Amino acid sequence: MPTRREEDEATIREQLGKIVEGIRAKDLDGLRRVYATDVVSFDVEPPLQHVGIDAKLKNWENAFAFFQDVSYEVRDLTLTVGDTVAFGHCFGRLSGTLRNGTATSGIWVRGTFCFRKTGGEWLIAHDQASVPLDMSSGTGVTDLEP
DSSP: OOOHHHHHHHHHHHHHHHHHHHHHTTOHHHHHTTEEEEEEEEOSSSSSOEESHHHHHHHHHHHHTTEEEEEEEEEEEEEEEOSSEEEEEEEEEEEEEETTSOEEEEEEEEEEEEEEEETTEEEEEEEEEEOOEETTTTEEOOOOOO
């Protein structure tokens, strides 16, 4: 019989699976159900932070505008689960076919997810996507793979 921690980890993995499904379907309503209303997101696009569920979903809407078809892949997900908070890190890649018909394999980013358990539900309270920085040029390094 699984422990509470194992059950919570499985639920969190399901939530991350819903993110992948929501991105592939460009389903903003589905994505809304995975994030806390007060989510703070540090994404690769400006500004430095997106605060609140509407700002997070607007960021996804902006990303979807570039794609005719979109996919998202998660690799090497590691989770640490407590009683009411959990965090995880992974590599993620947004890819697909752009609106102009060009296929793109996208870039790998480093992803961090912080979950908060509220009312028995695990929701993302904070996420961050980033690329390494070449200090000498001040530009992001986008050609790395896990």
